[in-house]
Amino acid sequence: xxxxxxxxxxxxxxxxxxxxxxxxxxxxxxxxxxxxxxxxxxxxxxxxxxxxxxxxxxxxxxxxxxxxxxxxxxxxxxxxxxxxxxxxxxxxxxxxxxxxxxxxxxxxxxxxxxxxxxxxxxxxxxxxxxxxxxxxxxxxxxxxxxxxxxxxxxxxxxxxxxxxxxxxxxxxxxxxxxxxxxxxxxxxxxxxxxxxxxxxxxxxxxxxxxxxxxxxxxxxxxxxxxxxxxxxxxxxxxxxxxxxxxxxxxxxxxxxxxxxxxxxxxxxxxxxxxxxxxxxxxxxxxxxxxxxxxxxxxxxxxxxxxxxxxxxxxxxxxxxxxxxxxxxxxxxxxxxxxxxxxxxxxxxxxxxxxxxxxxxxxxxxxxxxxxxxxxxxx
Amino acid sequence: xxxxxxxxxxxxxxxxxxxxxxxxxxxxxxxxxxxxxxxxxxxxxxxxxxxxxxxxxxxxxxxxxxxxxxxxxxxxxxxxxxxxxxxxxxxxxxxxxxxxxxxxxxxxxxxxxxxxxxxxxxxxxxxxxxxxxxxxxxxxxxxxxxxxxxxxxxxxxxxxxxxxxxxxxxxxxxxxxxxxxxxxxxxxxxxxxxxxxxxxxxxxxxxxxxxxxxxxxxxxxxxxxxxxxxxxxxxxxxxxxxxxxxxxxxxxxxxxxxxxxxxxxxxxxxxxxxxxxxxxxxxxxxxxxxxxxxxxxxxxxxxxxxxxxxxxxxxxxxxxxxxxxxxxxxxxxxxxxxxxxxxxxxxxxxxxxxxxxxxxxxxxxxxxxxxxxxxxxxxxxxxxxxxxxxxxxxxxxxxxxxxxxxxxxxxxxxxxxxxxxxxxxxxxxxxxxxxxxxxxxxxxxxxxxxxxxxxxxxxxxxxxxxxxxxxxxxxxxxxxxxxxxxxxxxxxxxxxxxxxxxxxxxxxxxxxxxxxxxxxxxxxxxxxxxx
Numbered sequence: 001x002x003x004x005x006x007x008x009x010x011x012x013x014x015x016x017x018x019x020x021x022x023x024x025x026x027x028x029x030x031x032x033x034x035x036x037x038x039x040x041x042x043x044x045x046x047x048x049x050x051x052x053x054x055x056x057x058x059x060x061x062x063x064x065x066x067x068x069x070x071x072x073x074x075x076x077x078x079x080x081x082x083x084x085x086x087x088x089x090x091x092x093x094x095x096x097x098x099x100x101x102x103x104x105x106x107x108x109x110x111x112x113x114x115x116x117x118x119x120x121x122x123x124x125x126x127x128x129x130x131x132x133x134x135x136x137x138x139x140x141x142x143x144x145x146x147x148x149x150x151x152x153x154x155x156x157x158x159x160x161x162x163x164x165x166x167x168x169x170x171x172x173x174x175x176x177x178x179x180x181x182x183x184x185x186x187x188x189x190x191x192x193x194x195x196x197x198x199x200x201x202x203x204x205x206x207x208x209x210x211x212x213x214x215x216x217x218x219x220x221x222x223x224x225x226x227x228x229x230x231x232x233x234x235x236x237x238x239x240x241x242x243x244x245x246x247x248x249x250x251x252x253x254x255x256x257x258x259x260x261x262x263x264x265x266x267x268x269x270x271x272x273x274x275x276x277x278x279x280x281x282x283x284x285x286x287x288x289x290x291x292x293x294x295x296x297x298x299x300x301x302x303x304x305x306x307x308x309x310x311x312x313x314x315x316x317x318x319x320x321x322x323x324x325x326x327x328x329x330x331x332x333x334x335x336x337x338x339x340x341x342x343x344x345x346x347x348x349x350x351x352x353x354x355x356x357x358x359x360x361x362x363x364x365x366x367x368x369x370x371x372x373x374x375x376x377x378x
Numbered sequence: 379x380x381x382x383x384x385x386x387x388x389x390x391x392x393x394x395x396x397x398x399x400x401x402x403x404x405x406x407x408x409x410x411x412x413x414x415x416x417x418x419x420x421x422x423x424x425x426x427x428x429x430x431x432x433x434x435x436x437x438x439x440x441x442x443x444x445x446x447x448x449x450x451x452x453x454x455x456x457x458x459x460x461x462x463x464x465x466x467x468x469x470x471x472x473x474x475x476x477x478x479x480x481x482x483x484x485x486x487x488x489x490x491x492x493x494x495x496x497x498x499x500x501x502x503x504x505x506x507x508x509x510x511x512x513x514x515x516x517x518x519x520x521x522x523x524x525x526x527x528x529x530x531x532x533x534x535x536x537x538x539x540x541x542x543x544x545x546x547x548x549x550x551x552x553x554x555x556x557x558x559x560x561x562x563x564x565x566x567x568x569x570x571x572x573x574x575x576x577x578x579x580x581x582x583x584x585x586x587x588x589x590x591x592x593x594x595x596x597x598x599x600x601x602x603x604x605x606x607x608x609x610x611x612x613x614x615x616x617x618x619x620x621x622x623x624x625x626x627x628x629x630x631x632x633x634x635x636x637x638x639x640x641x642x643x644x645x646x647x648x649x650x651x652x653x654x655x656x657x658x659x660x661x662x663x664x665x666x667x668x669x670x671x672x673x674x675x676x677x678x679x680x681x682x683x684x685x686x687x688x689x690x691x692x693x694x695x696x697x698x699x700x701x702x703x704x705x706x707x708x709x710x711x712x713x714x715x716x717x718x719x720x721x722x723x724x725x726x727x728x729x730x731x732x733x734x735x736x737x738x739x740x741x742x743x744x745x746x747x748x749x750x751x752x753x754x755x756x757x758x759x760x761x762x763x764x765x766x767x768x769x770x771x772x773x774x775x776x777x778x779x780x781x782x783x784x785x786x787x788x789x790x791x792x793x794x795x796x797x798x799x800x801x802x803x804x805x806x807x808x809x810x811x812x813x814x815x816x817x818x819x820x821x822x823x824x825x826x827x828x829x830x831x832x833x834x835x836x837x838x839x840x841x842x843x844x845x846x847x848x849x850x851x852x853x854x855x856x857x858x859x860x861x862x863x864x865x866x867x868x869x870x871x872x873x874x875x876x877x878x879x880x881x882x883x884x885x886x887x888x889x890x891x892x893x894x895x896x897x898x899x900x901x902x903x904x905x906x907x908x909x
Contacts, residue, residue, distance in 0.1 A: 060491035063450065064490075067453075068483030070458070071457065071479035071480040071484075072484075074461065074472060074479055078469055079469055079472075081461045081472060082467075083465070085462045085465065086462055086465025086466075087465070087866075087868075089872055092458055093876055096455060096458045099451075099454055100451045100455060101451075104447045104448055104887060104891075107443055111897070111898070112894070112897050113893045113897035115886075115893050153731045154731070155546060155548065156465075331476065331477075331550075332543070338477060338551065345485060349488045352492060356492050356493070356512075360495060360500060
């Protein structure tokens with residue numbers, strides 16, 4: 001089946017999968033957003049415990065999606081992995097530290113004798129929520145703004161700036177996406193609380209903060225998108241494979257791929273619809289679904305305009321011809337084929353995750369559940 | 379040329395990866411085995427309906443959860459470090475190595491993270507059978523993740539199922555099944571996971587023995603010991619069997635590692651196995667590394683090494699000297715020759731790249747070499763040796779001896795692992811015998827031994843990692859890529875900073891984990907839990 005596809009078709013298929021994983025990751029970062037709001041929304045110890053536990057039952061999915069995203073990217077586009085990870089060392093290391101801290105924070109937070117105290121572990125969650133979202137957003141923005149690296153004819157790459165990735169965080173266009181992701185994660189986190197916690201005060205405060213966080217989200221998101229539509233992009237000549245700058249490249253990509261444009265617009269509308277309904281309607285708990293699906297569609301379509309329609313998805317500003325495209329950075333035909341068969345398991349994985357979540361989320365989390373002795377509490 | 383290599387960068391990168399991997403491996407073996415032990419315990423609960431079994435299950439599950447968190451936290455570091463610190467490696471073999479990592483994520487990690495949530499939060503939300511299924515699936519997920527990373531690791535020790543593509547300058551997969559089912563992968567998976575089962579069983583038996591010594595929760599402790607000791611004994615039999623297979627595989631595919639594990643300098647037929655050995659002084663003569671290891675004492679088992687390696691008592695086991703200098707009688711090529719051939723393969727690749735776009739005929743001629751099986755088998759096969767080339771013949775001779783792993787470390791790690799493996803098996807047998815005779819509770823010597831065996835299990839586990847990974851040096855991919863050429867080109871100071879950041883983080887995490895675990899254990903099955 002997959003073996004008969006051309007190498008390019010497989011590369012496109014895998015770019016779609018990687019984009020989908022990235023889109024799911026950004027949606028699931030509602031966990032990170034929620035982590036930055038534990039003290040804003042939770043005013044008593046019990047309220048904070050409820051919030052931490054509500055997030056704590058989902059954090060592993062975000063984490064696993066990140067790990068799988070990394071693994072899938074490595075396997076399908078290894079030249080990106082070797083170039084970006086080995087080059088933008090400090091950005092990836094900072095992201096890594098942020099997630100290492102998260103992985104133990106939930107489990108250790110309320111354990112007796114945990115050495116550093118609950119506050120420290122809550123601070124770990126805050127750091128993860130803050131750095132994780134901003135830096136991942138910043139790193140993804142370099143897909144459009146480029147980085148300074150070169151790749152030699154043996155496909156060995158070298159970063160050309162001593163700052164090894166830190167420079168990405170100082171680029172305003174990158175930062176606008178980083179902050180947009182941060183505030184989006186908070187918006188999603190708030191809607192997740194409204195959906196999953198049965199607690200009047202928590203609901204009221206979450207609703208109030210939803211508006212406060214939506215405004216900066218919109219400002220940063222629109223800044224990023226408008227800037228993106230107006231800037232020159234990294235185009236690839238389909239015949240010669242030469243990389244060149246093209247005015248309004250990303251805007252043109254949207255026009256050239258109407259389906260992607262529709263997905264993008266639907267996504268943005270979905271996000272706004274979820275937020276609007278949560279703010280305007282009384283007792284609306286389903287906003288996370290519209291905004292969540294909207295987030296997935298928006299991020300998915302943005303990844304598609306980064307990699308499709310003859311575009312270099314990981315451009316080099318140091319040497320344009322070193323830029324990575326889905327064609328020059330991918331795994332072999334054989335490996336992509338083998339992995340494509342494995343990808344057929346993905347719907348099955350979604351299936352059981354859905355089934356288990358449904359079984360586990362029959363009722364929202366409340367104080368009674370935190371006090372019952374029969375359940376694991378963070 | 380070796381002088382072009384920044385050895386301090388290589389060493390710090392190695393140190394950082396070793397630190398992370400060894401720290402990760404402190405926590406993972408327990409989760410691999412404990413997940414199954416818990417599943418057996420819960421099965422007893424579901425079958426009998428006895429609440430005591432539920433209590434037992436939940437106690438060990440709590441310890442599993444604490445431990446699991448650190449395993450997850452350190453696992454992601456390894457995944458990132460393949461890229462951040464081993465950039466050239468991740469391109470050179472990413473076509474093969476990346477796939478298991480992706481499959482691990484899709485197949486195993488989601489399974490683990492989905493069902494672990496049911497395990498911890500689902501007691502009053504799903505049916506008993508659903509919960510039990512989730513517990514078994516968590517165990518399966520944990521072990522599946524071990525499967526894929528070990529397949530990847532085994533491939534690094536014995537690269538098979540791929541072909542070098544000169545256009546992309548990397549190895550590309552040709553047969554997924556050759557990679558997945560290579561004997562090295564099978565034995566590595568079995569040996570490594572069963573070592574985790576044994577460690578977990580030692581852990582449960584040890585902690586339960588402490589409860590018996592304290593005369594607390596006696597029924598809980600005895601039941602835990604029965605499950606763990608049976609599981610541990612069966613696992614230790616499998617551990618020894620797979621270890622035997624693994625050693626034979628190493629003898630065949632990594633003879634230098636095998637020689638270093640036994641500190642065998644001169645090859646011989648009817649080679650004896652050193653059961654116990656203690657080195658005296660070690661001379662530092664680079665031209666004769668390994669030749670002058672003096673033993674203060676050693677106990678040998680005659681013919682055993684030949685038998686262990688090749689199932690024949692009169693088989694020739696090559697020593698370090700035979701491998702480095704070559705041995706015509708046994709048709710062993712010298713490292714010097716391998717270096718020359720590897721260098722030629724590297725030069726061919728260079729010429730191929732240089733001819734591209736300039737000289738089509740030459741380009742096609744050189745490309746044909748990479749399709750010629752004979753040339754691949756006789757030259758490209760030694761590609762990595764080419765990095766040790768030096769035009770000065772004396773330096774070349776000297777460089778050949780640099781392709782020898784650290785001998786004392788490999789030797790001691792191997793012997794400590796084997797001796798402790800025997801000790802664990804014996805311990806499980808004695809414990810089971812005493813349970814059968816109903817004399818375990820009164821036998822303080824055995825109970826204390828069981829308790830103090832816990833740290834030994836961790837030592838054995840780490841020693842196993844050292845044998846596999848230090849014994850493989852200087853290769854990151856056996857014969858194809860030396861560790862020194864695999865690193866990312868970053869400043870040494872950057873790696874030093876992250877090394878120390880990781881060290882501080884790991885120490886803090888380890889202290890918190892141990893203190894939490896000890897507290898939970900002291901609280902026992904009834905109390906425990908959270909504040």
